[in-house]
Amino acid sequence: MSQVFTKSMARNIYYGGSVFFVLLFLALTFDTSGKTPDLDNHEALTEQVALGKRVWEENNCIGCHTLLGEGAYFAPELGNVYTRFGNSTDAIVAFIKSRPAQGIPGRRSMPQFNLSDEELEAVAAFLKYTSEINSANWPPNIQG
Amino acid sequence: MQYRSQAVAKPYFIAAIGLFVGQILFGLILGMQYVMGDFLFPEIPFNVARMVHTNLLIVWLLFGFMGAAYYLVPEESERELHSPGLALLLFWVFLIAGALTVLGYLLVPYAGLAKLTGNELLPTMGREFLEQPTITKLGIVVVALGFLYNIGMTILSGRKTVVNLVLLTGLTGLALLFLFAFYNPDNLVKDKFYWWWVVHLWVEGVWELILGSILAFVLIKVTGVDREVIEKWLYVIIAMTLITGIIGTGHHYYWIGTPEYWQWWGSIFSALEPIPFFMMTVFAFNMVNRRRREHPNQAAVLWALGTAVMAFLGAGVWGFLHTLAPINYYTHGSQITAAHGHMAFYGAYVMIVLTIISYAMPILRGQPAGDPRSQVLEMWSFWFMTVAMVFITLFLTGAGVLQVWLQRYTENPQPFMVVQEKIEMFYWLRELAGLVFLIGLVMYVLSFFVKGGERPMAAETT
Numbered sequence: 050m051s052q053v054f055t056k057s058m059a060r061n062i063y064y065g066g067s068v069f070f071v072l073l074f075l076a077l078t079f080d081t082s083g084k085t086p087d088l089d090n091h092e093a094l095t096e097q098v099a100l101g102k103r104v105w106e107e108n109n110c111i112g113c114h115t116l117l118g119e120g121a122y123f124a125p126e127l128g129n130v131y132t133r134f135g136n137s138t139d140a141i142v143a144f145i146k147s148r149p150a151q152g153i154p155g156r157r158s159m160p161q162f163n164l165s166d167e168e169l170e171a172v173a174a175f176l177k178y179t180s181e182i183n184s185a186n187w188p189p190n191i192q193g
Numbered sequence: 194m195q196y197r198s199q200a201v202a203k204p205y206f207i208a209a210i211g212l213f214v215g216q217i218l219f220g221l222i223l224g225m226q227y228v229m230g231d232f233l234f235p236e237i238p239f240n241v242a243r244m245v246h247t248n249l250l251i252v253w254l255l256f257g258f259m260g261a262a263y264y265l266v267p268e269e270s271e272r273e274l275h276s277p278g279l280a281l282l283l284f285w286v287f288l289i290a291g292a293l294t295v296l297g298y299l300l301v302p303y304a305g306l307a308k309l310t311g312n313e314l315l316p317t318m319g320r321e322f323l324e325q326p327t328i329t330k331l332g333i334v335v336v337a338l339g340f341l342y343n344i345g346m347t348i349l350s351g352r353k354t355v356v357n358l359v360l361l362t363g364l365t366g367l368a369l370l371f372l373f374a375f376y377n378p379d380n381l382v383k384d385k386f387y388w389w390w391v392v393h394l395w396v397e398g399v400w401e402l403i404l405g406s407i408l409a410f411v412l413i414k415v416t417g418v419d420r421e422v423i424e425k426w427l428y429v430i431i432a433m434t435l436i437t438g439i440i441g442t443g444h445h446y447y448w449i450g451t452p453e454y455w456q457w458w459g460s461i462f463s464a465l466e467p468i469p470f471f472m473m474t475v476f477a478f479n480m481v482n483r484r485r486r487e488h489p490n491q492a493a494v495l496w497a498l499g500t501a502v503m504a505f506l507g508a509g510v511w512g513f514l515h516t517l518a519p520i521n522y523y524t525h526g527s528q529i530t531a532a533h534g535h536m537a538f539y540g541a542y543v544m545i546v547l548t549i550i551s552y553a554m555p556i557l558r559g560q561p562a563g564d565p566r567s568q569v570l571e572m573w574s575f576w577f578m579t580v581a582m583v584f585i586t587l588f589l590t591g592a593g594v595l596q597v598w599l600q601r602y603t604e605n606p607q608p609f610m611v612v613q614e615k616i617e618m619f620y621w622l623r624e625l626a627g628l629v630f631l632i633g634l635v636m637y638v639l640s641f642f643v644k645g646g647e648r649p650m651a652a653e654t655t
Contacts, residue, residue: 126526
């Protein structure tokens with residue numbers, strides 16, 4: 050870079066650019082927090098759903114699955130599992146309950162987490178709540 | 194070594210390399226589980242191995258960044274480190290806390306670990322990359338604060354260079370943004386929104402400042418190019434990083450219940466994110482071409498050029514590949530994401546840490562550069578690991594393209610597990626490439642113990 054473009058000009062772009070875009074990002078964040086209540090299905094946020102989120106977290110489900118596309122890619126997407134399982138929390142509960150403790154020979158298998166009935170119902174409710182978040186039509190189809 | 198206190202960097206670098214080896218071993222376990230689903234089940238389920246793999250990566254990179262700071266800040270500030278004792282104390286605190294956390298992952302079921310560490314008091318566990326028990330997270334904050342105090346005091350009372358100030362800005366940003374790890378609302382959309390303030394604003398924001406400043410430091414040392422020129426480049430690169438990368442966070446806000454205008458903001462700004470990486474490549478090659486000395490440490494020069502190229506490919510090119518919203522609609526959360534993640538982390542952050550280790554470690558061991566035979570082995574390890582990573586990325590990309598096609602793009606989308614079986618061959622090839630990576634890593638470790646050989650050029654010390 051020639052002498053026309055000096056170090057202090059470069060520094061000013063760095064400071065000015067950073068400050069401007071930090072402020073813009075904060076403004077967009079502010080606007081987003083005003084608009085998300087229409088999209089985030091927070092009316093459905095019951096105590097049970099909150100417990101379900103804890104169960105989800107404390108069993109590290111995200112270590113294999115994606116949820117709205119984020120997480121690990123070893124096991125199916127669960128953001129829409131409620132609809133994939135025929136809009137049934139019972140089906141989700143039954144699936145989690147039925148996992149064999151010793152796995153399935155040669156295949157991927159979900160661990161048996163030995164959840165209580167309350168925890169099972171809660172995590173299913175959490176997944177139902179998640180499926181009702183307005184995710185701009187993602188995933189593209191029922192397979193996730 | 195110009196300042197005695199720089200020596201505290203050495204244990205940090207050694208720990209970084211040790212944890213790196215652990216990370217790769219767990220990576221191979223994961224790769225195996227992709228093709229043999231019951232491998233090590235139920236003793237080490239996939240989620241546990243993955244947590245160890247990713248957390249070790251983060252921890253060893255942090256060790257590397259801290260080692261880099263302890264090495265270069267005294268030299269840039271032209272004074273001894275404020276407190277070498279504190280640096281050593283924090284080293285042991287961080288290492289023991291990290292080791293206990295990993296042991297916790299491996300020995301206790303995760304739910305048990307959550308109970309044991311009182312997660313219900315302040316629930317922060319169980320989110321990707323932030324799986325550490327809350328108490329470990331608090332420990333990270335304490336270590337980060339002590340570290341920043343030590344580095345900050347050194348910088349503020351010494352010579353203030355652009356390299357130093359940019360590094361300090363990056364490290365401060367790293368510590369501040371980590372505080373969002375403690376914000377875990379029940380509202381999943383809010384949780385995800387601010388989770389990215391740690392994850393994205395780290396790796397596509399402040400970590401790039403750390404990367405840029407370490408690269409600038411090494412280039413000043415090995416090329417002898419005027420500091421003014423290098424610092425000007427550094428400013429422009431990090432300016433572009435933040436101008437594109439901050440709003441670029443929007444590429445994570447397409448499908449998580451946030452307003453759809455993020456599809457525009459995210460697409461446009463993240464499409465510009467390759468620019469700073471490309472500039473970094475041009476910068477590194479330019480400086481090396483204009484070098485005023487032949488530095489005896491050719492391995493360090495190779496790593497410096499390598500990190501610039503691979504960061505551009507991994508973060509820039511593979512990032513751009515799936516960042517536009519209409520494309521991301523199909524690729525989001527697929528093996529394409531995994532492909533990008535692997536090469537970006539390797540190119541930008543693994544390689545920059547290996548660059549500074551390559552440059553600093555011989556000096557810390559009392560030589561201007563490693564013995565020629567050691568350097569030759571190190572350069573071979575560079576090629577083994579880098580080429581292996583290119584293939585890991587290509588195989589995962591192949592897997593990802595097929596996955597997206599079969600599961601999301603065709604008229605008759607197929608279930609996840611059906612598709613996984615159909616693309617198994619790519620996972621086998623990825624595992625094979627992973628083994629080559631391990632061979633490269635073994636060569637890398639061995640290079641520290643190899644001595645002798647003829648020095649090809651007139652050695653010039655710095």
